[in-house]
Amino acid sequence: MSAATQQAKDNNLICDMYEGHAPFKPRYVLPDYQLFLQQGSKYLELEPAQDFDDALNNLMILYHFVPSVTNIPVFIGHLDQLLMPYVGELSEEQIYSKLKRFWIMLDRVLPDAFMHANIGPSDNIVCRTILKIDAELAQIAPNLSLLFDTEKTPESLLLQACENIATTSKPHIVNHNMHKQKYAEKGYGVVSCYNVLPVAGGCNTLVRVNLKGVAEQANSITDFMQVQLPLYCQAAYELIEARCQFLHKDSNFFDHFLVQEGILDEKRFAPMFGIYGMAECINTLLSKEQLQGHYGEDQNANALALEITQLVAKIVDQTEVPYGYHGRALLHSQGGLNSDVDVTPGIRIEYGTEPDPITHLMSLAPQHQYFTSGVSEILTLEPTVRGNPQAIQQLCKGAFNHGIGIFTANVATNDLVRITGYMVRMSDINKLSEQGSRTNTTALADGAIKSTHVSQRQPRVVSHEFNHWQNK
Amino acid sequence: MNSIIGKINKIIHFSVVDGPGSRLVIFLQGCNYNCINCHNPHTINHCNSCQECVVTCPPSALQTIDEQQPPKYSTDICIGCDTCISLCPINSDPRISEISVTEMLTEISKYASFIEGITVSGGEATLQFKFVKSLFEAIKQDTHLSHLSCFIDTNGSLQVDKWRQLIDVTDGVMVDLKAWDQQVHLKLTGKSNHKVKETIKYLAKHNKLYEVRLLEIPTVTDYLLRIDEMASWLHQHASGVKIRINGFRHHGVTGKALALPQATKQDTNSLKLSLQQHQFEDICISGAFI
Ligand code: SF4
Numbered sequence A: 001m002s003a004a005t006q007q008a009k010d011n012n013l014i015c016d017m018y019e020g021h022a023p024f025k026p027r028y029v030l031p032d033y034q035l036f037l038q039q040g041s042k043y044l045e046l047e048p049a050q051d052f053d054d055a056l057n058n059l060m061i062l063y064h065f066v067p068s069v070t071n072i073p074v075f076i077g078h079l080d081q082l083l084m085p086y087v088g089e090l091s092e093e094q095i096y097s098k099l100k101r102f103w104i105m106l107d108r109v110l111p112d113a114f115m116h117a118n119i120g121p122s123d124n125i126v127c128r129t130i131l132k133i134d135a136e137l138a139q140i141a142p143n144l145s146l147l148f149d150t151e152k153t154p155e156s157l158l159l160q161a162c163e164n165i166a167t168t169s170k171p172h173i174v175n176h177n178m179h180k181q182k183y184a185e186k187g188y189g190v191v192s193c194y195n196v197l198p199v200a201g202g203c204n205t206l207v208r209v210n211l212k213g214v215a216e217q218a219n220s221i222t223d224f225m226q227v228q229l230p231l232y233c234q235a236a237y238e239l240i241e242a243r244c245q246f247l248h249k250d251s252n253f254f255d256h257f258l259v260q261e262g263i264l265d266e267k268r269f270a271p272m273f274g275i276y277g278m279a280e281c282i283n284t285l286l287s288k289e290q291l292q293g294h295y296g297e298d299q300n301a302n303a304l305a306l307e308i309t310q311l312v313a314k315i316v317d318q319t320e321v322p323y324g325y326h327g328r329a330l331l332h333s334q335g336g337l338n339s340d341v342d343v344t345p346g347i348r349i350e351y352g353t354e355p356d357p358i359t360h361l362m363s364l365a366p367q368h369q370y371f372t373s374g375v376s377e378i379l380t381l382e383p384t385v386r387g388n389p390q391a392i393q394q395l396c397k398g399a400f401n402h403g404i405g406i407f408t409a410n411v412a413t414n415d416l417v418r419i420t421g422y423m424v425r426m427s428d429i430n431k432l433s434e435q436g437s438r439t440n441t442t443a444l445a446d447g448a449i450k451s452t453h454v455s456q457r458q459p460r461v462v463s464h465e466f467n468h469w470q471n472k
Numbered sequence B: 001m002n003s004i005i006g007k008i009n010k011i012i013h014f015s016v017v018d019g020p021g022s023r024l025v026i027f028l029q030g031c032n033y034n035c036i037n038c039h040n041p042h043t044i045n046h047c048n049s050c051q052e053c054v055v056t057c058p059p060s061a062l063q064t065i066d067e068q069q070p071p072k073y074s075t076d077i078c079i080g081c082d083t084c085i086s087l088c089p090i091n092s093d094p095r096i097s098e099i100s101v102t103e104m105l106t107e108i109s110k111y112a113s114f115i116e117g118i119t120v121s122g123g124e125a126t127l128q129f130k131f132v133k134s135l136f137e138a139i140k141q142d143t144h145l146s147h148l149s150c151f152i153d154t155n156g157s158l159q160v161d162k163w164r165q166l167i168d169v170t171d172g173v174m175v176d177l178k179a180w181d182q183q184v185h186l187k188l189t190g191k192s193n194h195k196v197k198e199t200i201k202y203l204a205k206h207n208k209l210y211e212v213r214l215l216e217i218p219t220v221t222d223y224l225l226r227i228d229e230m231a232s233w234l235h236q237h238a239s240g241v242k243i244r245i246n247g248f249r250h251h252g253v254t255g256k257a258l259a260l261p262q263a264t265k266q267d268t269n270s271l272k273l274s275l276q277q278h279q280f281e282d283i284c285i286s287g288a289f290i
């Protein structure tokens, strides 16, 4: 690693998520569960699934073998598509009780809110039943995304999801029309917080650029755009390269049975190129130029952010990497770490300065299309919305119309609250200090809540995705 | 170009409590009631150009341009401190915009894909009858906006022959029934409720009554006392109507309204229970008051 890159890292302008430069496993792994159910596994001595019980059982077994920094998988599959072929003659009640046990098992055995299940875009009994159970149980795990496709998803299914949001702030709703072309025929999965990655592959490494820090180095907008930002992007690429070389060449990871059995494909792994601190970056640059304007509120500020996003997207598009998806990294609006102080995650608007939900969505929507591997806004809605879930539905459809990639809402005063992209139960946070918690992410969120004063405001997002004690 | 002007107190782009779904709400200045419990007294009167608020504005967002005209207000300087409205001697507000129907259509277009419709509220929206009527007509005629539903939030004091002119372009109306008895209503609002009852009858008959709103103020309103009479009248003239119960709270009120008792959860619940016992099925209690 060059001295300049080392220095950029030491100054926290670029960051490798504290995983060290010799990672032994990829950061996010998305097994091809469909293939696994169809063919079984030699290594695990499992026959192909014959019925619904087999399918659930085999999935649960495989979840324990999916490599992950937390040892809990960040992606557990497009569950309705996986399970529908095995429904057979089962009645609605039978499906309900089997899935309910499965859902409780997931939360108790793999208690981590980064574990992400996907459902939709088509309407089916498994999808509906999962939504029903998820609202009843109101667990932090698994994280849940409904894929919404204007052609395939009926309004009534979207409304059911919005009714769930009104009481539990889950699921995320994903703009499938926008994402479905991605990653060829095996498609994408939404994993961990809101990362959009190739199925049968994933993310080998995540490196992020601190836009706030880079803006502080720049003496003008031109200097930022023409000199500083490209410079630190190159440094980030150097980090990516070093880490990928190790993982793909020296780590032996790709001898894993999942790769040998075709459930993972080395070619479908790519680095995520994250940026964060856009809000502070814009405000810093504007004040250096003695210009008025505040990110999220003013046209000129939002336009500058769009220019920056386009510039980074161009760099990512033009920079070849040896271990990428078609030779490229994937741009990501990164959620932050709990060591971040006074930096807003990704391209989000600073906490406490958000405009009304519609203005909020409209001011950020133009940037969303550029973040191939995920970007999210979390809207905080008034509790009165509980009596009016159609309003959430309309907000979501309007958001997708304007190009928002993933729609996520927290309803203030719900016990379940979303932190960055994952869930915590406020009542658990309050118990934690006395009794400890059985879930991984609750302790994480407690740190986040204390360090960001989130509980003194409306329940809202907190700025990190993983913290490093978990990665050791 | 439609140059009919509305005097607008404010616009909210996303509301979930002013009719079905997600709505853009336009608050019109001016009201003909003088409710002792008013939550927005600064929307009652039109500015008389006295200029008193100009010197009190901390960041000088208000300026006297012409002594005969309301002060000039600059949004980008205003810090939203509300000093002006708390000091205005006549319950008015210097931050009113005069917006034409055409300009309003442009504003609504920006938000059209996020909303189910618009609601005009106030003040008392129907006092600016011409503006409301031509705004709704214009929306219905605009190919990009005609899918939006047009709702009115009203105190019900508009005359029936005026409602008749609005009925074809209006999709739904929320009517406040502030008290059942004439005298109680008069004491509370300064006006009798005769026209309110006529309004409810007329709108229900034409399927445009979206909801009747009851604001429970313990010891002041008479809904529970007169429940039998009120219930049978509503069943007769507005059968199946949705009823929304709001409980009076001190939040946002000033002056003598603070002397009125607040409604507890129990107060609103017992009104709901009593309405249920009188065969009303569609009853909700506003979330903000729980
Ligand atoms: S808003 Fe009130 S104080 Fe200000 S000029 Fe008008 S009437 Fe006078």
Ligand code: SF4
Pocket: B056, B057, B058, B059, B060, B061, B062, B077, B078, B079, B080, B081, B082, B083, B084, B085, B095
């Ligand atoms: S709210 Fe009124 S007094 Fe306060 S800054 Fe705005 S105009 Fe001036």
